Amino acid sequence: MEPVRILMVDDEEDLELLVRQRFRRRIRKGEFEFLFAHNGKEALAKLEENPDIRLVLSDINMPVMDGLTLLGQLEGVNPEIRAVIISAYGDMENIRTAMNRGAFDFVTKPIDFNDLSITIDKTVKHIDTLQQALQNRDRLVALKQELEVARHVQTSSLPEALPEGDDFDIGAVMTPAREIGGDFYDFFQIDDYRMGLVIADVSDKGVPAALITMVTRALLKSAANRHDSPGACLAEVNEFLSQDNDACMFVTLFYGVLDFRDGCLRYSNGGHNPPRIIRADGAVEGLDPTGDLALGVFAGHGFKEREISVAVGDTLFLYTDGITEACNPVNDEYGEGRLDDLLGRIGAQPSQNVVRGAVESVEKFADGAAQFDDMTCLTLRLKALRQAADTT
Secondary structure, three states: OOEEEEEEEEEOOOOOHHHHHHHHHHHOOOOEEEEEOOOOHHHHHHHHHHOOOOOEEEEEOOOOOOOOHHHHHHHHHOOOOEEEEEEEOOOOOHHHHHOOOOOOOOEOOOOOOOHHHHHHHHHHHHHHHHEEEEEEHHOOOHHHHHHHHHHHHHHOOOOOOOEEEEEEEEEEEEOOOOOOOOOOEEEEOOOOEEEEEEOOOOOOHHHHHHHHHHHHHHHHHHHHOOOOOHHHHHHHHHHHHHHHOOOOOEEEEEEEEOOOOOOOEEEEEEOOOOEEEEOOOOEEEOOOOOOOOOOOOOOOOOOEEEEEEOOOOOOHHHHHHHHHHEEEEOOOOOOOHHHHHHHHHOOOOOOHHHHHHHHHHHHHHHHOOOOOOOOEEEEEEOOOOOOOOOOO
């Protein structure tokens, strides 16, 4: 630990020897290091030469530049320096002036070195507390900047607008929590008849999660251009995310391909929450899992796939665990049961109303309790089947 550097400013010639004598033990222990000046002008020169001085002990009445003038210039030299004024007891008017100009404390002459030692310790403790507060402030500013970057990256990775079509209705929403997570959703047209639907959640928070979000989204769209199989797409993305994954970040991801000609949804689920299908009659079903791990955990994993028939009037509801794992003030979770009950009641509404209704229901349940995960939903209702082009 570095010694506390203290500048003593006094025109008494014998004071330096006296201070070194009285504080010799603490100087030998490396607690204090004293520097000396005989007036304010010399003190400013010492401060310029030694920017790590943290405490100034200064007399008031000195030649060339007095202590009050020196005190007025310390703020411009280093606003973190603290000053203790040393002056005769009868000079209380100047002492009050010094305190009004920012002196931290004062001691009177003749100097009581026990009192001086206590005053120095108190002032150093104050300086340490102040510096810790400044460091905490700087860390908070840096954290806020990082979160703003992460928030921008996360939101920029989402589709800019919801697609419109006569045969489908899409709704999507992402409500960020206090911490920036790695939720994202996506949808993209594969060809004239098929649409890809994606929802995912990255395990980490902040900028790293936001960057993985962007990478995963780009990789999956690229894989979808080369593979018809959702399982093959997830396997390709998994291989990339598993390479050199020292941070052990992983992504839970559901990817489905809906064929508008017959309503067949082929899908693969990498450890994500099972989406729901809301039938036209209001029945709510969970899509069967494929039994696969999250992406980025193990290279070489073969992802399986399943398929389900989506009829006209049915609605697909994809979501992240920020929905079902949201907690209220007594730490109860919203849960899948409440979600299924809600979807059975509002599933016939327009898709955007369904996702907004889900988030509003969770927020009402949470009753103001802070949430630490994003709430993300993606909904698609099949309104009609498409006729395949006649190739004869």
